[in-house]
Amino acid sequence: MAPSLPKPIADYVEANARLDVDGMLKPFLADAVVLDLGGRYDGHAGLRTLLDEAVVPVRAIFTPDTARHENGQVVVEGPAHGDFKGSPIRFTYRFTLENDAIKALEITL
Numbered sequence: 001m002a003p004s005l006p007k008p009i010a011d012y013v014e015a016n017a018r019l020d021v022d023g024m025l026k027p028f029l030a031d032a033v034v035l036d037l038g039g040r041y042d043g044h045a046g047l048r049t050l051l052d053e054a055v056v057p058v059r060a061i062f063t064p065d066t067a068r069h070e071n072g073q074v075v076v077e078g079p080a081h082g083d084f085k086g087s088p089i090r091f092t093y094r095f096t097l098e099n100d101a102i103k104a105l106e107i108t109l
Contacts, residue, residue, distance in 0.1 A: 003067035058084040
């Protein structure tokens, strides 16, 4: 059973399930920062690059199975599956929300 998620995170997860890049960008603030396995992506342009190069081509879909609040963040964990080596791989997404939008996201294994 999928965990209950705040709306911007739920919107991101739903758009990711469709591999809809514009939909995945929409919940993020224009100046959001994403840290993905050591890489840094600033703003919508940086995040679009990440999604266009590392998510959509390998059809990487994140399926959260747990969520909790920790140190002011929403921590969401679950597997991502797709056309990449080792699929599925379990990830931790640490979201920082501001004004009903995603201000920051850190993705780790």
